Amino acid sequence: AQSVTQPDIHITVSEGASLELRCNYSYGATPYLFWYVQSPGQGLQLLLKYFSGDTLVQGIKGFEAEFKRSQSSFNLRKPSVHWSDAAEYFCAVTSGTYKYIFGTGTRLKVLA
């Protein structure tokens, strides 16, 4: 069955520390992978996406993600977290023409 797993429900980091949010997927077809961010009560904002090519993709707000086919992972990273990064982060997968499958989200808390 197709699925996306975000194993960390909550993550707390100090401002200025590095961040890695994990995402594992199970998808039969070649996946298109996405990371979205959601602030409380708001819609989802696209951070970055991977379709093909270079497995390290850069996104907005200083985020990057690396696609590792052998590990079925698409982890999100940021070298130095800012207080404004506190939000919920969703990983999603699609084949490009069908519905998206979202992970359950990781809520990020940033300590001053």
Add this chain to the structure above:
Amino acid sequence: KAGVTQTPRYLIKTRGQQVTLSCSPISGHRSVSWYQQTPGQGLQFLFEYFSETQRNKGNFPGRFSGRQFSNSRSEMNVSTLELGDSALYLCASSGGPQETQYFGPGTRLLVL
């Protein structure tokens, strides 16, 4: 380009009533998807419309329905509202290569 817009942003209804939510996609986008987001179930896919045709459907009861107009605007309707229908309803539009989805701010529905 204007983003995805959803109206209304907030809605309070009582059990048994029906509700209609509206979504205007990004100009030029022909695909509109709807999601229900709740704290317990996360983001769940409702349905997707493309060129006025429902292309994909999630696992929701028939009380949830939608349609898309020739200008790509979409509406979703929920009949006979239940308390459990209280949620944030998100609309996303897509178009162009690989159909990246861009989300609106959502409509928060409270059923009393």
